[in-house]
Amino acid sequence: MFSKLGAKISSDQKKTRKTKPSLAGTDFLSSWTELQLRESEAEELKKKCAERKEYLEILERRIEDLKKENADIYKPEYSHEAFLKDKEAKVSLKRVKREMKGLREKEAKVERLKEEYAEMTARKETLLCEVQKHSVYKDFMAEVLKLTRFEDVDALTGYFESLLHFRDQLYQKENQVQEQVDQQRRVLLTLEDQHNLLFLQKNNQLAHLQTELDRVRAEALIWDRRWSHIQETAAKKTLELGLIKMATLNLYESTGGVVGPEGVDINDTERQLEQIKSFIKDQKDIMKQYQVILQRKTDEENREAKPQSEANDK
Structure with missing residues (x-):
């Protein structure tokens, strides 16, 4: 068999x-x-x-x-x-x-x-x-x-087995590298998500700051206008003050005041006003005395004219 x-x-x-x-x-x-x-x-x-x-x-x-x-x-x-x-x-x-x-x-x-x-x-x-x-x-x-250069089939088979062993090792290394690449890709995706989230947060913060900037600019424009008004008012007040000083100086000089080292300083408006005030007070006192004297004269004339009028009536 x-x-x-x-x-x-x-x-x-x-x-x-x-x-x-x-x-x-x-x-x-x-x-x-x-x-x-x-x-x-x-x-x-x-x-x-x-x-x-x-x-x-x-x-x-x-x-x-x-x-x-x-x-x-x-x-x-x-x-x-x-x-x-x-x-x-x-x-x-x-x-x-x-x-x-x-x-x-x-x-x-x-x-x-x-x-x-x-x-x-x-x-x-x-x-x-x-x-x-x-x-x-x-x-x-x-x-x-x-x-081939091998002596028997077993040697050739061993050579093929070693090549397959090396191929398996390379395949394992490739798998390990691929796993590392996948891990790095996952890390990259995580970082991209975090970056996108941070980008959205910064955009929201930027929008909030832009709104705040617009509000501050509007307030700054209002204050600029107020400052311009204040400057214009200050210029007017300065001009008025200059006119007042010139008028005061003219009044002071017209009252006989002396300007310079021997008298009052040209920029010392307060002393000039005091001198003017004193001059006006003196003039008022003089006017009062003159009015009293004038009143007395009028009364005397009236008393003198009264007997004559009575005599004429008789």
């Missing part, structure tokens, strides 16, 4: 060698590894099948022997009563019963082993088919080995 399977595998391998698929590094190496695993499993199954087959042959021979012994025990020349009378016959009968029981158990075990053998045979057929399916990769590796 195994020789037939081997011939079938070799013929299928010859058929599959005609087509050489082009695979990527990972698929090719995985197929090569799987092929080696399948071959090792097939070898183990061959050994197990041979052991089970040998064990089944032993069990079948033992079953045949037990059947013969059972047939000899139940032959017509032996009576049941004779066995009961004979002590050795009883022992033999018990032994036969035990062996019959063991025989039934062994038959059940044989059936179970047959089922396991059938399952293992089917498994072996499946593995052989998979080995046949992946044997093309072995041939392809042999062809590739001729084009």
Whole structure:
């Protein structure tokens, strides 16, 4: 049976060698590894099948022997009563019963082993088919080995495995870098959100300050107008003050006041006003005295004129 399977595998391998698929590094190496695993499993199954087959042959021979012994025990020349009378016959009968029981158990075990053998045979057929399916990769590796500097397929496979290991490490580093980039991107988005929020706050603050500036400018315009009015009023008051000083100075000079080192300073308006006030008071006193004198004269004239008028009347 195994020789037939081997011939079938070799013929299928010859058929599959005609087509050489082009695979990527990972698929090719995985197929090569799987092929080696399948071959090792097939070898183990061959050994197990041979052991089970040998064990089944032993069990079948033992079953045949037990059947013969059972047939000899139940032959017509032996009576049941004779066995009961004979002590050795009883022992033999018990032994036969035990062996019959063991025989039934062994038959059940044989059936179970047959089922396991059938399952293992089917498994072996499946593995052989998979080995046949992946044997093309072995041939392809042999062809590739001729084009490389490696001495055997294991060295080439180890080289591919190291390359895949380096690729996995680079992939892990790339994932780590990508995670860092994603983290930095999330940090950037957070900073942008904070910047936008701060920008909105500053815009609101700027709008508030602009409103306050407009209000202050309006108030400043009002105060500018008031200041202009105050300046105009101050100019008028200054002009009026100058006119008053000039008029006071003229009055002071007209009253006989002296301006200069010998008299009152030209800018000392208060003393000039006091001198004018004193002059006016003196003039009022003089006028009062003159009016009193004039009144006296008038009264005297009236008294003198009264007797003359009476005399004329008479």
